[in-house]
Amino acid sequence: MITQERIVTIVGAVLAVLLQIILAPHIGLFGVVPNIIVAYTLVVAVTQPQSFGSVMPFVLGLFFDLFTGGPVGAMAFSLMVFSVVAARVFDTMNNDTLFMPLLVLGVGVLLVELSYGMFLLLFGYPAGLFEAIAYRVFPCFVYDLVIGLLLYPLAKRFLMPTGVPRTELTQLR
């Protein structure tokens, strides 16, 4: 069944891809281009943890690999693994505070960027590990996290499943 959340999630995913192609290259700072796709996927993972699957991050990651010229499969793998793990971890540890989604979002973004960087180095990217972390992984993590923090309130507004809130369900049980 196609729910409203599902439609909004798909529209959001398409927008994230378009923004990554059109907007992201023009808002780079010191050579660091934000990854709106990573930020969006992880925001969806912490706003819809129970229904979050592996197809959307795989497809978005694959798109990213294809249109950026990177090794095909690297972002698909990294984004799928760490966003699914983030959704499961958040689903288990959610305590209805603002801290938990932000923590999971931050750690998730960092792991995706780190994993993608490791893939590139494995594929022969001419840089050292320290250099890669200092000049790309960490700055990208910070930039993606900022984008994620901007997207989170929007996602909470439009992507949160309608119905009984989780806290009330817990209380009922």
Next chain:
Amino acid sequence: MPSNYQQSGPLTRRAVFVALLIVSLVLATVYAREGDGGPIHAAQNGVMAVTGQVGRVGAGIGGGTEMLGNVADDATANPATLTALREQNEELRKLLADTDEYRQEAERLRALLDMKQVSGVTGQAAHIIGRSANAWDQSITIDLGSADGVEAGMTIMGATGVIGQVVRTADHSSTVRLLTDPNSGAAVMIQSTRAYGIVRGSLDGLLYLEDIDEDQIPQVGDVVLTSGMGGSYERGLIVGAVVSVNKTTSNATGTIVVSPNDDASLLEEVIVVSSAPDMFAAEKAEAERLAEEEAKKAAEEAEANAAIYGDYSNSSDYSYWSAEEGA
């Protein structure tokens, strides 16, 4: 998408997850092993060609949304406040902005033209229509492609120097890898010492001069030109200048940093160089002249030697030597 999983069981979820995990790893492995002409690379080139055009459309969308905004403003404004003067003012403002935009573009194009005239390179001017959407890749997309005669390997220049090289072409667009990309490497020469080396990009955005002879370390301010070695870049084009030379005990040649003449992030137009004049022609002619003189001198010496020793060598009679010795 997510909601599929809401209804599916955990087993199906895990099965899909594992299947996609395998697919992504297989894709990555095949991508790494296949050549540039492989099916995954071909698919990637196709997608990049399309997204290159999307990037070009992006500029149009910007202008279109601005126009739509104006239309919406006009439609919703109070008629009393929409005086003829304000309309005229808006129009003039827009005209001024447009004129300023054209003036700036004309200035940039004139700088490119000046560079072409000064350096004598021949090539086509191209607009930058896109930039890399990946932080690990320093590249730009230009609006000329294979249909315009652009080929992989061609040198790209800004208004004052080399900025990169074409790595991929589509029909009407090309991807240019910038010199600052860590995957870039340009064979260069120090203008003053004629020492050869390689300029490489890095993640920190600097250009490093490597593989240079220990006894030919450049000085700060030395100009760096492309040497044309290996045929990767056109010969004799300016890359930049040496800005720092830090010798260390572990590295005899030290770390030599080159400041590029042009910053690609500030450019909007570039030149696709199809040929550059041989800036070393005078040097080559001088070397040829010297070699010719040497050869001439050697020939004369040989002739003189032949004149002196010719009789000895022609003589097969040992009595000559005996007579000489006897005398």
